[in-house]
Amino acid sequence: MIALLTAAWAGSAGLYGGPLAYRGPVRHDLRPAFGVWGRAPVGPLQLTGELLGAWRSRASLEHRVILGRASVLAGVGTGGERAHVGIGLGPALVVRTGSAGPYAFTAFSPAVRAATHFDLHLGRLPLAARYQLGTTVRAARAWDFDVAIGLGAWW
Amino acid sequence: MTRMVLLAMLAGCAPEVPDRYLVVDGREGVYGLEELAIPELDDPWRMRGSLGDGRVGGYIAGDLFGGELRGYTGGAPLRLEYTVRDGTGVPLDEDGVILWSYYHTLSTFRGELEGVGFDTSGIFPVPFAYQPSLGGTILSSNAAYAGDVIHLFVLLPDGGGDGLPLAANPGVIRHEFGHAIFQSVIGGGVGVSTPAIALPEVSALNEGFADMVATLSLDDPDFITPSIDLAGTRDVTGDHALPSEDPATNPYSRGTVYASFTWDVRRALDDREATLVHVLATLREWAADAPWELGQPGVDLFPGLLADRVLADHPELEGTLCAAYDARFPGLIRPSACL
Numbered sequence: 001m002i003a004l005l006t007a008a009w010a011g012s013a014g015l016y017g018g019p020l021a022y023r024g025p026v027r028h029d030l031r032p033a034f035g036v037w038g039r040a041p042v043g044p045l046q047l048t049g050e051l052l053g054a055w056r057s058r059a060s061l062e063h064r065v066i067l068g069r070a071s072v073l074a075g076v077g078t079g080g081e082r083a084h085v086g087i088g089l090g091p092a093l094v095v096r097t098g099s100a101g102p103y104a105f106t107a108f109s110p111a112v113r114a115a116t117h118f119d120l121h122l123g124r125l126p127l128a129a130r131y132q133l134g135t136t137v138r139a140a141r142a143w144d145f146d147v148a149i150g151l152g153a154w155w
Numbered sequence: 156m157t158r159m160v161l162l163a164m165l166a167g168c169a170p171e172v173p174d175r176y177l178v179v180d181g182r183e184g185v186y187g188l189e190e191l192a193i194p195e196l197d198d199p200w201r202m203r204g205s206l207g208d209g210r211v212g213g214y215i216a217g218d219l220f221g222g223e224l225r226g227y228t229g230g231a232p233l234r235l236e237y238t239v240r241d242g243t244g245v246p247l248d249e250d251g252v253i254l255w256s257y258y259h260t261l262s263t264f265r266g267e268l269e270g271v272g273f274d275t276s277g278i279f280p281v282p283f284a285y286q287p288s289l290g291g292t293i294l295s296s297n298a299a300y301a302g303d304v305i306h307l308f309v310l311l312p313d314g315g316g317d318g319l320p321l322a323a324n325p326g327v328i329r330h331e332f333g334h335a336i337f338q339s340v341i342g343g344g345v346g347v348s349t350p351a352i353a354l355p356e357v358s359a360l361n362e363g364f365a366d367m368v369a370t371l372s373l374d375d376p377d378f379i380t381p382s383i384d385l386a387g388t389r390d391v392t393g394d395h396a397l398p399s400e401d402p403a404t405n406p407y408s409r410g411t412v413y414a415s416f417t418w419d420v421r422r423a424l425d426d427r428e429a430t431l432v433h434v435l436a437t438l439r440e441w442a443a444d445a446p447w448e449l450g451q452p453g454v455d456l457f458p459g460l461l462a463d464r465v466l467a468d469h470p471e472l473e474g475t476l477c478a479a480y481d482a483r484f485p486g487l488i489r490p491s492a493c494l
């Protein structure tokens with residue numbers, strides 16, 4: 001409990017990147033993904049907002065997709081001046097926009113996301129390194145997974 | 156304007172059936188995306204229709220390429236995601252383009268074969284497995300037809316890269332369907348045990364025959380190049396001739412010699428469709444003799460039978476075809492019409 005309360009002092013925000021294992025109709029495709037995160041204490045909870053983008057293109061099939069994901073996770077964490085580890089759960093919205101041949105398309109999928117993070121305060125500078133692992137469930141058989149490392153601000 | 160689509164996947168609802176589909180089509184070496192109908196595809200979401208139903212995953216026991224198959228088990232229903240724009244199905248993932256292209260190729264090829272009098276009713280429907288596990292392996296970029304014991308099209312995972320995925324390449328699917336034709340003629344049906352097809356020499360003719368129907372039906376002598384650069388080893392306009400590599404280790408080498416001679420015939424006749432008709436008839440004639448039952452595969456008889464058949468109708472081509480035969484098959488007994 002003490003650890004939970006001390007965690008309320010720390011927040012972080014920054015940019016991260018890593019592989020996204022996106023579950024298509026058949027398999028998980030690995031795609032490079034980049035995003036931003038922001039974490040702040042709200043009462044006894046940690047609130048984390050994320051925006052993530054990934055893409056995939058296959059010229060021979062004239063098919064291109066950009067995937068975007070927005071999520072807000074409420075969770076708990078523990079840590080202090082040097083580090084913070086936490087886990088969160090919340091709603092997400094996945095949007096896929098792209099083109100196939102002459103046609104453009106945009107599709108939205110409501111989702112649920114869970115993620116765990118480890119934020120490390122870098123020395124005396126107000127910098128944070130982030131290590132993150134998460135999963136996003138868009139449907140019964142559509143589980144995406146992602147891992148990322150990032151760099152940002154610590155306060 | 157972009158149509159906004161809220162997917163109904165969570166509710167498990169199937170999208171509407173489009174009038175047309177974005178599929179890879181083309182001929183003569185030029186392939187691209189087109190909007191075409193697939194009348195036989197009743198359920199584009201799950202890939203079900205009168206040409207055969209598809210499943211994803213599952214397990215193929217045995218060696219697909221070694222002729223020792225014990226069956227296909229498992230597999231789950233497909234659930235492609237797509238939207239419909241102006242009556243055209245637009246897939247949200249590459250898999251939709253690949254699978255619709257596969258089905259479209261079967262649809263058009265069936266129509267073409269029926270158009271030249273070849274009855275495909277004994278072959279369809281042919282179920283397919285998309286990206287199954289093969290003897291414990293899931294990474295293999297290829298497509299295949301298995302007609303010995305089981306009757307199944309196998310579309311293996313795409314290896315990525317710049318090329319056209321093999322399962323979306325119209326020539327590759329036609330080639331594989333050529334194996335289904337070969338099986339149905341040689342084995343007297345599909346899905347029946349046919350040990351002769353596993354003989355190395357017969358396997359070489361099987362590969363050559365599959366290349367014949369693919370190259371002739373598309374009028375494309377090098378249909379694989381859009382997917383994989385094989386350095387001309389399968390280009391039937393090349394100077395391929397016997398002796399070939401040992402069919403036991405590389406059946407494609409001798410098969411390409413057979414297919415190259417057939418392309419010589421196509422050029423001499425200047426009629427790909429007529430050549431295809433001759434090829435189909437020659438296969439029946441060769442199979443009727445059942446030379447392998449005497450312990451002699453006799454696959455080298457095939458090009459001679461083809462030459463005799465063509466020269467019976469076109470004696471004016473004797474000089475051209477006999478010279479082509481001599482160049483491809485030095486030392487072999489010449490066709491009767493060339494003696």
